[in-house]
Amino acid sequence: MDDKRYTLKVGELIMLPSGVYHQNEVVSRPEARFIGIHFDFFNELTIQTEADMVVNEETIQLHKFATEACAEGMTPLSATPVYSPSSAAVQLMEQLVHEFTMRPPGYELICKALMLQLLTHLLRSPYLNSSRHVSVHGDKLRELMKQIEDAPSEPWTNTGIAKQMNLSIDHTAKLFKQMVGMPPNEYIQSIRLREARKLLRETDCSIELVGIQSGYPDIHYFSRTFRKHEGISPREYRKLSRML
Known part of the structure; x- marks a missing residue:
């Protein structure tokens, strides 16, 4: 350029x-x-x-x-x-x-x-990203975020994440908000929904299996959550994405 x-x-x-x-x-x-x-x-x-x-x-x-x-x-x-x-x-x-x-x-x-x-x-x-604003826990948090992205189906919780960071739940949430722009539970939700959208678009897995692999073992909860955030059901999303 x-x-x-x-x-x-x-x-x-x-x-x-x-x-x-x-x-x-x-x-x-x-x-x-x-x-x-x-x-x-x-x-x-x-x-x-x-x-x-x-x-x-x-x-x-x-x-x-x-x-x-x-x-x-x-x-x-x-x-x-x-x-x-x-x-x-x-x-x-x-x-x-x-x-x-x-x-x-x-x-x-x-x-x-x-x-x-x-x-x-x-x-x-x-x-x-300046040195004054990079947390001493930044590298550890980035590694943890990568683990969540690589394995969204794991049972991630605010308590578990705080334990891995060896920090309080409130402090961990504050660091997450500072670096990612959202608290841990919202980040986990966004990663799981992203994985679900990808699987619906790119695979023929059943809706139930998509939910399990995305971190939603309860198909009814998965369908409700997906519809709440995407505006349509997982099945409708798959059909529409393939039409487009």
Whole structure:
């Protein structure tokens, strides 16, 4: 980008401003998976298909480039394009993709609200990651979060997490809130629902088995929880995701 090469590691994010020449190359093996969002924050463009975002280099129309969303008093995201987003930021991106894919009533407003939260997380990341604000328990907490993501079906509880951290439940919740943007129980719920959505989209497992593998051994509780957060039942979600 701009004649400079950036190498991204797993979990990193790059901000590609509108109107900037760039080329992406996947060099990892055996594969790489991405979450990508093209976002017109000020509703300047009419995007119907992927082709609407591709620029004809022979007839460049500068007025059709979207404007970067910036916050007064904060450095634009494009100034330092590579970020290590928090788990909360990654979840916001996943929610964005989910809303735009499913397009329930009011999805455009929800997408803009989620994008505003995501921008705030990224703009604040240099401040939150400074040495003054990194907890001495940060590495241990990040490892614990990875364990939850790798094994969402385990019986994770606030008490168990606090015990692993060797801290009080209140202190652990405070650290979680500071680093992730949500308390432990909400984080666990979000990871389990993310796993459930993935299994519903990508496998033919029964709804009961999806629930068990996601951390919901009671199929009725799983169905109620899924509907509460996603607006539709697991079965309806699977059918709709495959239609789209």
